[in-house]
Amino acid sequence: MLSQQLVNGLVLGSTYALFALGFTLIFGVLRVINLTYGFYFSIGAFVALTAARSFGANIWVALPLGAIAAGLVAVVADWILLTRLRRAKAGELSSLMVTLGAVLALYSLMAVFIGTDIQRFPFGFVDNSAIEFSGIRISLVQMLIIGTTLVLVALLFVLLQRTKLGLMIRALAENEDAARLMGINVGLTVAAVSFLSGMLGGAAGVLIGLNFNAIQPFMGEHMMLRGFAVIIIGGLGDIRGALIAGVLLGVLEVLTAGYISSNAKEAVAFTILVLTLWFRPVGLFGRAQAKRA
Amino acid sequence: MTTLLTASKLTKQFTGLLAVNEVDVAVEAGSVHGIIGPNGAGKTTLFNLISGLLPPTSGSLTLDGRDITAAAPYERTRLGVARTFQNIRMFSDMTVIENVMTGMHTRLEYSGVAALFRLPAFRRGERAAKERATELLEFVNLAGKARSRSGDLSYGDQRRLEIARALAGDPRLLLLDEPAAGMNPTETRDLATLLRQVGQRDITLLLVEHNMGFVMDLCDRITVLNFGRKIAEGTPRQVRDDPSVIEAYLGTKVAERLAKAHGA
Amino acid sequence: MAEWLDDFLFTYENLVHALGVHGLLALSMYCVMAVGQLSLGQAAFMGIGAYTGALLTLNLGLPFWLVLPLSALAPALVALVIGGPTLRLSGVYLAISTIALGEVLRVLYINAEWLTGGALGLSGIPRKADLWLIYLLLLIGVVAFWAVGRSKIGRAMEAMREDEAVAGVMGVNLPRYKLGALIVSSMIAGLAGCLSSHSNSFIGPNEYGFEMAVTILSFALLGGIGTPVAPVIGAIILTALPEVLRPLQDFRLVFNGLIIVIAVLFLPRGVIPFRLRRAP
Numbered sequence: 012m013l014s015q016q017l018v019n020g021l022v023l024g025s026t027y028a029l030f031a032l033g034f035t036l037i038f039g040v041l042r043v044i045n046l047t048y049g050f051y052f053s054i055g056a057f058v059a060l061t062a063a064r065s066f067g068a069n070i071w072v073a074l075p076l077g078a079i080a081a082g083l084v085a086v087v088a089d090w091i092l093l094t095r096l097r098r099a100k101a102g103e104l105s106s107l108m109v110t111l112g113a114v115l116a117l118y119s120l121m122a123v124f125i126g127t128d129i130q131r132f133p134f135g136f137v138d139n140s141a142i143e144f145s146g147i148r149i150s151l152v153q154m155l156i157i158g159t160t161l162v163l164v165a166l167l168f169v170l171l172q173r174t175k176l177g178l179m180i181r182a183l184a185e186n187e188d189a190a191r192l193m194g195i196n197v198g199l200t201v202a203a204v205s206f207l208s209g210m211l212g213g214a215a216g217v218l219i220g221l222n223f224n225a226i227q228p229f230m231g232e233h234m235m236l237r238g239f240a241v242i243i244i245g246g247l248g249d250i251r252g253a254l255i256a257g258v259l260l261g262v263l264e265v266l267t268a269g270y271i272s273s274n275a276k277e278a279v280a281f282t283i284l285v286l287t288l289w290f291r292p293v294g295l296f297g298r299a300q301a302k303r304a
Numbered sequence: 305m306t307t308l309l310t311a312s313k314l315t316k317q318f319t320g321l322l323a324v325n326e327v328d329v330a331v332e333a334g335s336v337h338g339i340i341g342p343n344g345a346g347k348t349t350l351f352n353l354i355s356g357l358l359p360p361t362s363g364s365l366t367l368d369g370r371d372i373t374a375a376a377p378y379e380r381t382r383l384g385v386a387r388t389f390q391n392i393r394m395f396s397d398m399t400v401i402e403n404v405m406t407g408m409h410t411r412l413e414y415s416g417v418a419a420l421f422r423l424p425a426f427r428r429g430e431r432a433a434k435e436r437a438t439e440l441l442e443f444v445n446l447a448g449k450a451r452s453r454s455g456d457l458s459y460g461d462q463r464r465l466e467i468a469r470a471l472a473g474d475p476r477l478l479l480l481d482e483p484a485a486g487m488n489p490t491e492t493r494d495l496a497t498l499l500r501q502v503g504q505r506d507i508t509l510l511l512v513e514h515n516m517g518f519v520m521d522l523c524d525r526i527t528v529l530n531f532g533r534k535i536a537e538g539t540p541r542q543v544r545d546d547p548s549v550i551e552a553y554l555g556t557k558v559a560e561r562l563a564k565a566h567g568a
Numbered sequence: 569m570a571e572w573l574d575d576f577l578f579t580y581e582n583l584v585h586a587l588g589v590h591g592l593l594a595l596s597m598y599c600v601m602a603v604g605q606l607s608l609g610q611a612a613f614m615g616i617g618a619y620t621g622a623l624l625t626l627n628l629g630l631p632f633w634l635v636l637p638l639s640a641l642a643p644a645l646v647a648l649v650i651g652g653p654t655l656r657l658s659g660v661y662l663a664i665s666t667i668a669l670g671e672v673l674r675v676l677y678i679n680a681e682w683l684t685g686g687a688l689g690l691s692g693i694p695r696k697a698d699l700w701l702i703y704l705l706l707l708i709g710v711v712a713f714w715a716v717g718r719s720k721i722g723r724a725m726e727a728m729r730e731d732e733a734v735a736g737v738m739g740v741n742l743p744r745y746k747l748g749a750l751i752v753s754s755m756i757a758g759l760a761g762c763l764s765s766h767s768n769s770f771i772g773p774n775e776y777g778f779e780m781a782v783t784i785l786s787f788a789l790l791g792g793i794g795t796p797v798a799p800v801i802g803a804i805i806l807t808a809l810p811e812v813l814r815p816l817q818d819f820r821l822v823f824n825g826l827i828i829v830i831a832v833l834f835l836p837r838g839v840i841p842f843r844l845r846r847a848p
Contacts, residue, residue, distance in 0.1 A: 044660050046667075095833055104606045104659045105832050108785065111608070112828025115782040119821035232778050236671040239664045247660070274679040281672035284665060288653040292661070357733055381739035395730045398723070402847045406723040410739035419719035420712055426719065433720075434847065473739060 015147050016269050017262060022153040024261020025160040026219045030234055031241035031253040032164065033211030039248030040184040040204045042103065046110040047088045048212050048238070049231030050117045055081035055213025056220035056230065057125070063136050070137050070155070074217050081213020082206040088113065089205040097201075114232075121228040129225045137221060156218050163214060164254060167207070171250075180204055184248075240280035244287045246294020256295060308333040308508050309354070309477055314363035316349050323349040325532040326363065331477070336499070336509045338519045340543075341529035342552060347512040348390055350529070351481050354510070355387045356380045367477070382410045386475035388466040390482045390512075396455025400446060400465055403454050404437040407472030437472065444468040444498065460491050464498070471502065478502065480511040484518050496522055520544065528552065577699070580811075585767045587807050588702035592760035594787035594803035595709045599753035601793050602717075603745055604729035605659055609650070609666030610757045610784045612673050613643035615776025617758030618765040619677065619684060622693045625766070632696040632766070639762035640755040647754035648747070655746040662750075670781050677773035689772030690765075697766040705763070706800070709756060713796035714844070723846045725749070779821055786824040789831035792838020801840055 030052065037045045059077035062068035068076065092109050141150040171177040179200045182190040191197050212231075219234070220226045241260055245252030260280060268276040287294070309331040316324040324346045331337045339347050352358040354365065356377035364373045367383055375383070386407075395403055412433055418426040441447045444464040449457065454465060463483060470478055483499070484492045496518060503509055513519045519526065520540040528536040528543055530552040536543055543549055577584060593610060600607040621639035624630045630638075650669060654661040677684045684690065716722055724745060727735035736742050765771045783806070791802025806827065810820045831838060 044664060092829065092833075102659075104604075104663065105836075107660060107663055108606065108789070109829050109832040111782055112786065112789075112825040112832070114825070115779065116822045116825030116829070119779075119819070119825065123818055123822070229778075233671065236668050236675075239668045243661070243664065274676075277675040277679060278672060281668055284668055285649065285653075288650075288657070288661060288665060292653060292657050355737055357737070376742075377733075377736035378739045378741045381737060387737055389734070393731050393734045395727050395734070397730065397843060398726060399845075399847065402723060402845075405720070405847050406727050406735075406738050409720055409724055412720045414720075416716060416719075416721055419721055420715050422715065430719070437847075469738075 012269075016265050018147055018149060018153075020262030020265035021258060022149075022156055022222075022261070023265055024258035025157050026215065026222060026257075027237045027241050027261050028254045028257025029156075029160045029163065029211065029218065030215040031238050031245070031257050032167065032250065033208030033215070034238050035242045035245065035248055035250055035253040036167075036208045036211070037204065038242065039250065040180055041089075041093075041097075041201060042248075043093060043106045043110070044103070045089070045093075045208075046107065046235075047085070047092070047114045047117065048208070049235045050088075050114050050121075051081040051085050051209045051212030052216035052219075052231035052234055053118065053121065053228055054084050055216035056226045057121070057216075057228075058213070059217040059220070060130060060132060060226055063133055067133075070217075070221070073136075074159070074214060077217040078210040078213040081216065082209035085205040085209025085212070086202050088117075089201065094198075118228050118232060125228065127227060127229065129227050131224050131226065132221060152221055156222060159214065159218060163211065167211075167250070170207075176200075176203055237280050240284040243284055244295060246296055249294055249296055252295045306333045307331065308368055309510070310366045311350075311354070312364050312366075314350070314353055314365065315361045316346075316353055316358060317361040322532045324353060324360075324529075327529065327532070327534050329527050329534070329537075331508060331510055332525070333476075333508055334503075334506065335524040336503055336511070336522055338523035338526040338540075339510065339512045339529060340514075340516070340519055340526060341535075344531075345529040345552075346532040347529055348481060349532075351387065351479050351512060355385060355479060378410070381473055381475075384474070384476035385479070386470040386473050386477070387479035388463075388470050388481055388483060390485065392459075392462045392466055394454045394457075394462055394466065396453070398454055399451050400454050400457065401434070401437050401441065401450040403465060403469050404440055404472045405433050407469035408433050408436065410473055440468045440471055443471075443501070459486055463487070463495070467498070467502070471507070475507060477508045477510060480509060480513075482512055482514060484513055484515045492518055582768075583808070583811055584699060585697075585702065585764070587804055588699070588706055589760045589764045589767070590784075590787065590803040590807045591706045591800040592702070592709060592756055592763070593784045594791065594799035595706070595713065595796060596753040596756035596760065597784050597788040598713065598793055598796055598799045599749050599756065601788055602713075602725045602729060603749045604732060605655070605746055605749065606663045606785075607666045607750060607753065608663055608781045608785065609647075609669045610753065611776045611778075611780035612666065612670040613647065613754040613757035614761035614764070614780070614784075615670075615673055615677070616643040616646060617761030618771050618776065619690070619761075620758070621762030622690045622765045622771055623683070625693060625696070626690065635696075635766075636759065636762055640758040643754040643758035643761075644751050647750050651747050651750040655743055655750065667778070667781065670777050674773050674777045684773065687773060689770060691770045693765050693769045693771070695767055695769055697763040702763050702767070705759060710796050710800060717796065717844045718846055722844065726846065782828065783821070783824045786827045786831075788838075790827050790838055792835075792840050794837060794841055794843040796844075798838055798840035798842070802838065805839075 034048045037043060055077035058080040059073035062073045062076050092113050093106055096106050138151045141148050171180060179195050182193060182195055183197060183200050187197060241253050241257045245256035264276045264279045267279050307330045311327060311329040313326045314324055315326050327350065341347055353360050356375060364371060372380055395406060412429050414425040414429040441450055444467055446461060446465055457465060484495055487495060499509060499522060523540055526540055526543045527534060528549050535552060536546045536549050593614060596610050617639040620642040621635050624635045624638060650665050654665055678687050724735060724740040727738060728740060728745060787803035787806055788799040790806060791798035793799060806824060810816045816823060
């Protein structure tokens with residue numbers, strides 16, 4: 012019983028970690044709480060859904076399509092909304108507000124055109140079977156989620172640590188002006204970070220849409236509660252912290268649902284969020300700069 | 305003479321950089337104390353530690369014998385510490401007189417309820433504040449511009465307004481971060497006169513400045529920082545003749561050549 | 569009362585109520601933004617006030633003069649729990665935790681069916697919030713902010729908005745001002761919630777979520793925060809416009825979102841850019 016729940020928690024936690032990864036990456040590098048992030052999640056799921064419906068794409072086609080589409084949306088959104096504020100060195104609240112307004116407009120526009128009814132992937136889009144060993148059941152979808160999360164995280168780490176682009180991104184995260192002086196093309200690097208995080212958000216949308224098999228324009232918004240909790244518990248901008256916090260949150264939620272009540276599960280994320288703010292605002296590893304007033 | 309401000313072993317470490325390294329400073333009450341040093345010596349960081357904008361990594365600060373190491377900026381203001389900034393930080397949308405009255409925040413005692421219902425305490429407080437602000441503007445020669453938008457003032461006017469705003473809190477210790485920066489010789493001379501008059505009001509001055517003539521002329525005592533450490537301290541004359549100071553400013557080679565020239 | 573006014577009120581009763589309630593919400597947003605902070609929990613605070621008020625009236629049958637202040641008190645307690653830690657940190661922490669608050673409350677209202685009626689919400693709330701009461705409270709609010717704005721408190725608030733660190737050096741007790749502003753603003757939003765639940769007779773869990781939070785922000789950004797009246801005018805414009813321009817209704821939320829984008833990028837002082845004088 013407990014081990015089954017731990018496995019379920021691990022799966023749920025991987026989806027949270029995957030979702031929060033791109034969100035915290037944006038903050039870590041660009042110092043912006045970009046609330047359009049939730050929309051990348053929704054659009055990724057919808058592009059995959061449309062691909063599956065219109066030309067019968069399987070998951071290996073639909074997943075990258077959803078991710079790339081979300082990545083492109085992210086680049087355009089960042090360019091339209093934030094270029095001007097970045098140039099003016101506007102405060103962090105201005106960029107937060109502008110993305111907040113934009114994301115409501117985007118969700119609502121999507122809702123006007125495709126409605127707010129819940130939509131589902133076509134039957135047989137993925138194999139629904141499950142494997143069992145020593146009494147623990149894992150579905151193929153769950154394995155897909157954990158596997159994809161691991162692969163994407165590994166790719167992201169390689170990209171950040173081992174490539175020239177990664178070096179540029181890390182330089183930008185350190186200090187924008189210095190990066191510019193070192194001859195780094197800041198505009199291009201910003202676009203790359205947006206694309207990467209958009210892809211992560213989009214991929215998360217496809218996989219989580221698949222897991223719950225419920226797709227709806229505002230799904231990204233509903234996911235944000237977990238996103239906020241994870242990036243604050245992990246420490247704003249801390250990628251490793253977000254991964255661990257995501258898994259932790261998933262496990263805690265499943266255990267709460269199992270041992271207390273399924274209603275209490277919904278309050279777990281917010282409760283830990285507030286507890287973190289009270290007792291450890293710098294996050295799990297203490298690397299977020301929780302500037303004191 | 306009594307000591308007003310004491311910093312002992314004050315240290316501030318940023319990631320990989322000791323901006324202020326075990327600095328001891330004692331500022332005598334009623335004196336004009338200068339802090340000099342090459343760029344990046346840690347002068348502004350020291351000011352931020354004293355005014356409470358940054359918490360120190362270690363060390364302690366006392367004001368008039370009272371430990372203020374952990375006090376928030378507003379508490380220090382209440383205790384009599386005021387400051388100006390290297391890059392003028394005005395509330396630029398406010399008028400000139402509003403800026404000065406904002407500086408009186410801690411000296412206005414009326415409550416929120418008094419303000420809400422326009423009680424006599426509020427009226428008295430505001431009337432006195434306005435009079436005092438007008439006086440201060442006269443003192444810094446800005447009386448004619450009381451109702452101008454602060455952001456529209458000329459550079460020199462903004463510098464003087466910032467001093468008036470700092471004085472509005474009736475400080476005992478006034479920190480001035482490069483007050484003469486960007487000023488022409490005439491303006492600098494006027495500023496020195498103004499600061500002398502401030503000194504006569506029983507206000508202790510602690511100032512960071514690059515203009516050596518200005519510092520040597522004005523200060524009773526000077527502390528020299530280099531790479532976050534205190535390398536010399538004394539009267540202007542002692543500091544000027546200190547070889548380590550010359551070395552810090554001009555580099556080792558020039559210092560050696562100067563020493564030879566003096567010897568010859 | 570003149571006959572035409574009667575007719576007008578009869579036809580547009582809901583709109584006139586909504587204008588007053590939204591005016592109060594805009595004022596509550598103003599209160600936080602005036603100290604340079606961003607709370608996205610105004611809708612959530614409104615919801616707490618609405619549910620508290622409705623439950624006290626329906627289940628306990630308390631008189632309205634008692635229900636109203638209690639509905640302001642409940643969100644203030646929540647504001648204290650969230651504001652306590654976040655207001656010592658940089659501004660994004662308050663913004664994030666207040667959006668999260670709205671989201672968690674929406675789910676809790678749906679799940680706590682035994683208390684809140686779940687997804688169906690609460691209905692049959694008696695109409696006790698008279699029009700004059702709503703507008704009287706709005707008027708008191710505006711006048712109070714105006715009066716306090718023209719004192720050392722108003723100067724301190726504007727100083728915080730322009731340069732927080734320097735405001736601290738001027739002697740402004742930053743944590744106290746920020747927490748005070750958040751608590752007062754949550755109380756105004758709670759009042760607005762209670763008034764709206766006692767004028768609509770029905771409340772549901774989805775009315776106080778993300779969309780409402782963003783809409784309240786759009787009031788303040790459209791009007792600007794130079795004076796306390798400006799956000800109220802923003803609220804009136806954005807509430808009345810969809811009534812006048814019927815085709816806009818489907819795109820109402822798209823429009824409100826875009827207002828924020830445009831205001832932040834091109835109109836940082838809003839459409840009413842005047843500034844309250846704070847000295848004689």
